[in-house]
Amino acid sequence: MTTLKPGEVNLGTTIMAVKFDGGVVIAADSRTSTGTYVANRVTDKLTKVEELIYCCRSGSAADTQAVADIVKYHLDLYTSQHGEMPTVKVAASLFQEICYQNKNNLSAWIIVAGWDKQTGGDVFEIPIGGSLHRPEFAIAGSGSSYISGFCDKSYRPGMSKEECIEFAKNAVGLAITRDGSSGGVIRLAVITKDGVERQVVYGNELPAQYTG
Amino acid sequence: MSIMEYNGSAVVAMVGKNCVAIATDKRLGQRALTVDMGFEKVAPVTDNIYIGLAGLATDVMTLHDRFRMRVNLYKHREERTIEPKTFSNMVSHMLYERRFGPYFVEPVIAGLEKNGQPFICSMDLIGCINYADDFVVAGTAADNLFGMCESLWEPDLGPEELFETVSQAMLNAVDRDSMSGWGAVVHILTPEGVITRELKGRMD
Numbered sequence: 309m310t311t312l313k314p315g316e317v318n319l320g321t322t323i324m325a326v327k328f329d330g331g332v333v334i335a336a337d338s339r340t341s342t343g344t345y346v347a348n349r350v351t352d353k354l355t356k357v358e359e360l361i362y363c364c365r366s367g368s369a370a371d372t373q374a375v376a377d378i379v380k381y382h383l384d385l386y387t388s389q390h391g392e393m394p395t396v397k398v399a400a401s402l403f404q405e406i407c408y409q410n411k412n413n414l415s416a417w418i419i420v421a422g423w424d425k426q427t428g429g430d431v432f433e434i435p436i437g438g439s440l441h442r443p444e445f446a447i448a449g450s451g452s453s454y455i456s457g458f459c460d461k462s463y464r465p466g467m468s469k470e471e472c473i474e475f476a477k478n479a480v481g482l483a484i485t486r487d488g489s490s491g492g493v494i495r496l497a498v499i500t501k502d503g504v505e506r507q508v509v510y511g512n513e514l515p516a517q518y519t520g
Numbered sequence: 521m522s523i524m525e526y527n528g529s530a531v532v533a534m535v536g537k538n539c540v541a542i543a544t545d546k547r548l549g550q551r552a553l554t555v556d557m558g559f560e561k562v563a564p565v566t567d568n569i570y571i572g573l574a575g576l577a578t579d580v581m582t583l584h585d586r587f588r589m590r591v592n593l594y595k596h597r598e599e600r601t602i603e604p605k606t607f608s609n610m611v612s613h614m615l616y617e618r619r620f621g622p623y624f625v626e627p628v629i630a631g632l633e634k635n636g637q638p639f640i641c642s643m644d645l646i647g648c649i650n651y652a653d654d655f656v657v658a659g660t661a662a663d664n665l666f667g668m669c670e671s672l673w674e675p676d677l678g679p680e681e682l683f684e685t686v687s688q689a690m691l692n693a694v695d696r697d698s699m700s701g702w703g704a705v706v707h708i709l710t711p712e713g714v715i716t717r718e719l720k721g722r723m724d
Contacts, residue, residue: 320552320698337724339698339724341698344525344528344660344697344698344699345696345697345698346695346696346697346698349695349696450552454553484723484724485554485702485723485724486553486554487552487553487554488528488549488551488552488553488554488698488699489552489698490724491698491722491724492724511722511723511724517723519557519702519703519723520556520557520558
């Protein structure tokens with residue numbers, strides 16, 4: 309399992325981000341656990357670091373909150389100094405710098421996604437260790453292992469916004485069913501040049517699944 | 521992680537007016553991975569006794585088989601069906617036999633005595649019996665179940681009210697435990713017979 313200190317709160321999780329033409333769809337479950345106890349069953353793991361740039365947090369709750377706060381501060385400073393919004397690449401790079409330089413003291417697996425003028429929608433992934441990756445879609449957290457096959461099979465390049473939302477709901481829903489560390493509701497956000505639309509998918513609204 | 525938490529479980533039994541209830545969740549996990557959502561943890565011993573086992577799944581399965589054999593042998597020798605209190609003593613003995621290499625289970629027994637009197641008890645993994653006249657709990661969600669039962673239970677609940685009470689206790693307890701849930705089953709034992717119902721709960 310994960311390398312958390314005793315008593316430390318775990319964001320054992322399922323998070324994902326998918327790019328589409330015009331923006332990104334990001335999704336996360338809502339469970340925070342301390343050992344086996346569910347400390348928060350309505351957590352918000354989709355954290356704003358800039359108006360149109362969000363990060364999806366998994367790993368240690370404390371570590372990811374701290375890193376996101378620091379990146380938020382730096383991005384705010386960037387906007388003041390440059391007079392324009394930072395790109396998603398800049399945000400991801402800041403996350404990487406912190407995660408890589410403090411790799412021995414952090415337990416964080418983060419997805420950075422958002423919209424910027426230069427690229428449109430953009431997705432980055434920073435796994436444990438602090439490497440930076442730029443895939444078309446990213447899945448992370450303890451629940452992601454159960455949906456790798458499903459995602460590889462279901463994803464097609466050039467999906468529409470609505471198709472990406474269904475893809476994310478299905479994927480996170482399946483992971484929640486199988487992963488003990490993921491659960492609660494599915495929080496979704498769609499980020500485009502026009503802003504961020506957030507939605508919540510409750511258990512009874514999930515796409516149909518076989519559950520025995 | 522403790523070996524008692526490896527598979528995950530939630531078991532509860534409650535006393536009502538001339539009836540008893542026993543409920544378990546249905547998850548079988550391997551640490552964080554959920555492998556089965558239809559794992560039976562409670563089994564009938566006789567028409568009037570049900571035993572639910574929390575803990576390591578392999579020991580749960582093995583002990584259900586061993587209890588079945590011992591109860592059948594009892595019936596052959598005594599030429600009568602075993603009573604709940606006697607059965608609980610038998611279980612306690614079987615567990616203590618393995619005092620220094622125990623079965624990793626926590627049994628919960630619910631039954632009706634010959635005179636119709638409700639009976640419940642629970643045990644630790646080496647057979648220490650805990651008799652109760654209200655409720656008993658076991659499993660990874662035990663602490664949560666204690667809280668739910670302590671607040672929801674009251675004496676002299678009829679079969680239907682007891683069902684509602686034990687169901688709410690189970691559903692809300694497992695929602696705060698990452699290792700149990702994924703469905704639940706409730707058995708209500710009355711002098712007229714057993715009513716078994718499946719609960720629809722969160723599958724997370």
